[in-house]
Amino acid sequence: MREVLDLFCELIRAGVQLSIQRDGRVSFDGPAHSLGDDVVKRLKENRDQIVVLIELFQERASVREFDGGMNRSDAEAAALSDLVAMATEYLWMVKPPF
Secondary structure, eight states: OHHHHHHHHHHHHTTOEEEEOTTSOEEEEOOGGGSOHHHHHHHHHTHHHHHHHHHHHHHHHHIIIIITOOOHHHHHHHHHHHHHHHHHHHHHHHSOOO
């Protein structure tokens, strides 16, 4: 899970737009250097987890934007922080570091 979260964060920070199409496919668009064959392969291998992360990210960004009054860019930055915090808490509960 941590590797998939790291990949997701890396792509978002690089300006890659990830979305889920109506037919369930994951689409991505961004700088060519961010979307090499290895990245595309990792996205495909971890599709189900990526879909969950996209849904959570979009939901948190929308809440921050519409309920919190943030502009979209700031809302997405805050949503990414929320996502990392939620995943870190989850991973700590599943496998405590001690």
